[in-house]
Amino acid sequence: MRLHRNLVFAVIDALNLIFNEGEYADKVIEKILRYDKRWGARDRGFIAETTYDIVRWKRLYTEIAEAHEPYSRPHLFRLFGVWCVLRGIRIPDWKQLEGTPQRRIKGRFDELSKIRKYRESIPDWLDELGEKALGGSLWTREIAALNQQAEVILRANTLKIQKKQLQALLSDEGIETETLKGYPDALKLKERKNVFTTKTFKDGLFEVQDASSQLVAPFLEVQPGQRVVDACAGAGGKTLHLAAQMENKGQLIAMDIYESKLKKLKVRARRNGVHNMETRVIENTKVIKKLHSKADRVLLDAPCSGLGVIRRNPDSKWKLQPEFLERIKGVQRDILRDYSKMVKPGGKLVYATCSILPEENSEQVQHFLASEAGHEFTFVKEQSILSSQSGFDGFYMALMEKSN
Numbered sequence: 567m568r569l570h571r572n573l574v575f576a577v578i579d580a581l582n583l584i585f586n587e588g589e590y591a592d593k594v595i596e597k598i599l600r601y602d603k604r605w606g607a608r609d610r611g612f613i614a615e616t617t618y619d620i621v622r623w624k625r626l627y628t629e630i631a632e633a634h635e636p637y638s639r640p641h642l643f644r645l646f647g648v649w650c651v652l653r654g655i656r657i658p659d660w661k662q663l664e665g666t667p668q669r670r671i672k673g674r675f676d677e678l679s680k681i682r683k684y685r686e687s688i689p690d691w692l693d694e695l696g697e698k699a700l701g702g703s704l705w706t707r708e709i710a711a712l713n714q715q716a717e718v719i720l721r722a723n724t725l726k727i728q729k730k731q732l733q734a735l736l737s738d739e740g741i742e743t744e745t746l747k748g749y750p751d752a753l754k755l756k757e758r759k760n761v762f763t764t765k766t767f768k769d770g771l772f773e774v775q776d777a778s779s780q781l782v783a784p785f786l787e788v789q790p791g792q793r794v795v796d797a798c799a800g801a802g803g804k805t806l807h808l809a810a811q812m813e814n815k816g817q818l819i820a821m822d823i824y825e826s827k828l829k830k831l832k833v834r835a836r837r838n839g840v841h842n843m844e845t846r847v848i849e850n851t852k853v854i855k856k857l858h859s860k861a862d863r864v865l866l867d868a869p870c871s872g873l874g875v876i877r878r879n880p881d882s883k884w885k886l887q888p889e890f891l892e893r894i895k896g897v898q899r900d901i902l903r904d905y906s907k908m909v910k911p912g913g914k915l916v917y918a919t920c921s922i923l924p925e926e927n928s929e930q931v932q933h934f935l936a937s938e939a940g941h942e943f944t945f946v947k948e949q950s951i952l953s954s955q956s957g958f959d960g961f962y963m964a965l966m967e968k969s970n
């Protein structure tokens with residue numbers, strides 16, 4: 567691989583913003599890719615993937631490179647040098663990379679790879695937490711799986727098209743996909759490509775959505791014509807899926823505490839041809855009270871640590887803090903207690919997270935069922951998805967039913 571100076575400089579700029587300014591990796595990459603309109607798909611792929619790679623392996627690389635915060639440009643170049651050596655890429659004779667100690671890098675890598683927290687590039691506290699939650703051998707496998715680059719999975723928007731037809735249209739646009747057994751609307755890209763520029767995407771024929779996430783809406787067992795509340799809808803990945811499952815019939819209420827996210831959802835809903843959805847910002851408790859005992863189905867896709875989706879957000883390994891985890895568990899308990907009241911007698915409730923920690927998942931559900939707010943509910947089923955077992959994101963979902 568021949569390295570182009572301007573692309574590598576873009577990677578260094580991106581790393582500076584992520585590591586030193588605390589900006590989110592996805593936002594930074596979006597911004598950096600706007601630098602130069604002449605960059606083609608390959609150049610953009612190089613910048614995005616190299617940046618993500620170095621973010622993913624930050625702890626390991628900084629240990630090897632003996633770099634430290636705040637990272638000066640020479641230190642960021644040292645991290646890049648480590649990336650090159652470990653990938654077997656010839657170091658170019660640029661002054662920024664002069665004297666890259668190739669043998670030492672390989673030696674340090676072999677040594678550090680024996681220790682899980684370095685090999686998997688995670689903070690000490692997270693390594694301890696994962697081991698306590700899942701046990702040593704499962705955690706070792708899980709964190710290794712969560713450090714793999716996520717594949718691109720699409721969900722056919724069945725309001726507009728069936729999966730097989732979509733597959734053919736995508737192929738006409740040069741995007742080859744395969745179906746996934748057990749995921750009825752999913753297509754997996756055979757090769758990573760930018761799908762957002764395709765006509766099929768602009769026409770709303772699919773959304774990008776991980777395979778595990780595609781299991782959540784069907785778990786709620788919605789029927790066309792029902793009143794369904796998606797109480798933590800965000801930008802609506804699952805809301806759009808729910809609308810498709812409802813065949814655009816009935817009432818779908820998407821809520822969030824952030825109006826900005828719901829605005830994004832509205833744009834996506836328009837593209838998807840969703841007509842049965844309305845959005846409501848949760849500004850106060852009245853918004854929820856108005857719907858007490860009114861919904862056939864309620865989805866609580868709760869805010870969480872996001873430990874199941876590290877593959878696509880590798881910087882969360884550094885952003886996440888133990889205090890946040892404690893705080894978010896409190897929010898999850900409140901959401902279960904307060905929002906479950908929207909379910910009508912005989913209705914159903916799904917609590918879901920993209921976490922792999924029992925303390926955010928089954929333990930929250932057990933706590934809710936044992937509480938006063940939960941005594942009218944019975945537990946129906948749950949599914950815990952680990953990345954090491956499914957090959958997709960880590961997820962949890964539990965279905966509960968309210969007595970009549």
Ligand SMILES: C[S@@+](CC[C@H](N)C(=O)[O-])C[C@H]1O[C@@H](n2cnc3c(N)ncnc32)[C@H](O)[C@@H]1O
Pocket residue numbers: 797798799800801802803804805821822823824827848867868869870897901920
């Ligand atoms: C896991 S994300 C939702 C992802 C979304 N359902 C999807 O499929 O794309 C959790 C969402 O909960 C929202 N949230 C956080 N605290 C909340 C609260 N107290 N009530 C409702 N929503 C909340 C966040 O803004 C975030 O959008």
